Amino acid sequence: MHIIEKKSQFRFADNTEDLSETDNFPRFPWLRKHLFPITLISITILAFLLRVCMYRFESYDFDHYLIKWYMQMQAGGGLFALRQPLSGCNYTLAYLVLLTPYIALHTSALAAVKSTSIAADFLLAASCALLMHTVVKSDKSRRFWCTVVYTAVLLFPNTFIDSALWGQCDSIYTSFCIFAVYFLMRRKNIPACAMLGFAFAFKLQAIFILPLFIFAFVSDNRFHLKNMLAVPAAIILACLPALLTGSPLYMLYKPYKTQVGVCASLDYCCPGVSTFLVKFPFSLFKNAQILFVLTCMFAALLLLVHTQRRMDKIQLLLMGTWSSLFCVTFLPCMHNRYIFVPDILLLLLVFAGRSKGDAICLFAESTVSILSWMNFLKKGYTPIPMPVLALIRFGCVLWLTLRVWQELHFGMVPADGTKENLPRFRWLNQYLLGIGLVGITIFAFGIRLAFYPFKSADFLSFVQKWYEQLEAGGGLTALQNPLLRFNYTLPYVMLLSPFAALHFSALTAVKAISVLADYVLAVGCAFLLKAVVPPCHSRKYWCAVVYASVLMIPETFFDSALWGQCDAIYAALCIFSLYFLMKRKNFSACILFGLALAFKLQSVFLLPLFIFVFFTDRRFRLYHFVGIPAGVIIASLPAVCCGAPLSMIWQPYLTQTSKSTQLSANSPNAAAFFGRLPFTEMRNVLIFFTISCLLVMLALLLYRGRCLTPFQILLLGAWSSFFCVCFLPCMHDRYAFLPDMLLLVLAFVSYKKSAVICAATEIVVSLLSWLFCLEFPYQPIPMPALALVRLSCLVWLTLRLWYVLKRPEKDKPLELEPLYSLSE
DSSP states (O other), rough: OOOOOOOOOOOOOOTTSSSOOOOGEEEEEEEHHTTHHHEEEEEEEEHHHHHHHHTTTTOOIIIIHHHHHHHHHHHGGGGGGGGGGOTOSSSOOHHHHHHHHHHHOOHHHHHHHHHHHHHHHHHHHHHHHHHHHHHHHHHHHHHHHHHHHHEEEEEEHHHHHIIITOOHHHHHHHHHHHHHHHHTTOOOOHHHHHHHHHHHHHHHGGGGHHHHHHHHHHHHHTGGGGGGGGHHHHHHHTTHHHHHTTTGGGTTHHHHHHHHHOOOEEEEOSSGGGGOOOOGGGHHHHHHHHHHHHHHHHHHHHHEEEEEEESOOHHHHHHHHHHHHHHHHHHHSEEGGHHHHHHHHHHHHHHHHHHHHHHHHHHHHHHHHHHHHHHHHHHTTTTOOOOHHHHHHHHHHHHHHHHHHHHHHHOOOOSSSSSSTSOGGGGGGGGGHHHHHHHHHHHHHHHHHHHHTOHHHHIIIIIHHHHHHHTTTSSSSGGTTTTOOOOOOOOHHHHHHHHHHHTOEEEEEHHHHHHHHHHHHHHHHHEEEEEEEEOOOHHHHHHHHHHHHHSSHHHHIIIIIOOOOOHHHHHHHHHHHHHHHHOOOOOHHHHHHHHHHOOOGGGGHHHHHHHHHHHTTTTTTTGOOOOOOOOHHHHHHHHHHHTTHHHHHHHHHHHHHHHHHOOESSSGGGGGGOTTTTTHHHHHHHHHHHHHHHHHHHHHHHHTTOOOOOOHHHHHHHHHHHHHHHHHHSSSSGGGGHHHHHHHHHHHHHTOOHHHHHHHHHHHHHHHHHHHHHTTTOOOOOOOHHHHHHHHHHHHHHHHHHHHHHOGSSSSSSOOOSSTTTTT
């Protein structure tokens, strides 16, 4: 994406015929000639006065930490006090060196801290203006945009609240981060690495732009690995005065080790994914979150390698903004001020790209940051609940992710053919698909392995007891016992029996089956996309992307590796049945649907689709439906042959339906609004309403009188299953698992931003509804609010389905050639 220069012209509809020649000139022409320097001086003075107004405020951090460390330095004689670590101090040596001249001048601690931070604000504004100078191409408007950015940074509330009010030093390391990005844009990689080293010397949080350097190394053949030696050199140079006066070398890294070592909580008032995980054990999610971020960065790196093109300046800025914001949102142990660098980069992206969506994203993200700071500025004050702020930040991350995806598709700069401008690792492209699949598979397994020790309430209360009965009975032969009681289906218990016979632990057996089913589900979704999308060069890459997405969305590994549930089994069988339905192999589709039904009763949500296809496709015969009970019997046959009574085939279904006494069992659907109304009457109302709407859809399909295409089958399957979950009574929280997977595949097939937003929103709704059971009784967002969001997704899906059925020729699946054909 390139900058589109827009000339601002002010036109006045006045009559100049009667004016003299002198009257045609504007007032104060000399002022216009010197407008930019006058503006810069005025803004600088006003910004300084704004910060002076906040001088007297002493934050909690200053009263309890900073003033004590400053007094220790005063007592020790400034730089000489740094010969040994200050008691309880976790600030870096480079920052303490900056404070030592104030000690020699006998300046108060408040003046020293705040004057350093305020001076860094102006350095930050200058660095941002310099970066804008290299981004803007037009010489006429360059000075104007540099002045605008300088002004915006100084008046940005996040900057003066952080420095002048809070007395923090985030502007220092952020300035060096901006200088580093500036030199990367100029392709001066040694100064860029040096600036990264200076930033790292002041704050460990400078590591959040390290992914940008890795992206630049892959994208730019001029970037050599030896350039990174400038990073440690700059760190030593920043701390050189203290080292020359006798500070030990270990003080260079001791603050980093201290900051990492004292982390004992997933969340430190930073709105992000950790906000919803505060009740989980710290050790359980810490490694999983780190692996998740590494996997996403690995996927972005593979996508960048696959483009075989070099990033331009705007794309460097976009990738830096996205990667840093993604890290802060998903990594554990994040503090509220760690978002400072992403916010400044997002501010620059708004002025560089001039996109309305980026501007809205900046407003939302900066507001979230300021509101999350209030708890530290005024202890205990949180005007907006932290989960709400986290959801807004998720929206910003989703927007930037879509922007990165769009830029990597259509905006990459072609290499000019010279050796130094060709992208790195061009030879790797032919092996990229295999490397990506293996890497994602290993990373996904690592995330699931991190969740292995967790035992959910369902596991402790039910599954473990049933497994112990199986183990005591010798595995499959235990099913002969008529006293054996469980509400899991016979095929699933049959899968557990070999583990019981081999005396594996219950936790290992349950989670091994569920995790394996995740991979089968991912393969099934890839096959489903392959059936929908017409053959093309890049279809195999899209299948790999879908495979990776299914494995990496939190809903799949929360369900299997954390919760130990088996929803991936029936969902995978339903996906494969859809695949065969698209291939017009209807009997095979019915058998697979029967197998899915044998594992979970919730597979019935896909039954309306089979009825729709039966009425619209002549090749779908009535006898094909025999495959459904045949699949159920086939799945249960080994257990029956081993002595299990036939009644155990349908006993779990009867148990599940007869014990339902709530309109909504923690499921955010329409029934969540009617919890206080009579159960029997509202249950019947919701059932008949759902059946009526499905019959209306059948009538519409019959009136249309056309056979369904694979894309329409996918869309109709997602709609029918999602509609059932949204309106049927007695729905549990995990019943939306299959519709969510179909929506995810639909998002890639449709290739529309609205489809991606709908799928992402629905997955977040499902995860938030699960927290009530996983972290009982934690419910960060009220269930009716989640139900409204889910119903909004259903409305979008219904409108999309209506449009596709009404005008099929104008809404087709992805005509896939956007994944970078090298012949372009």
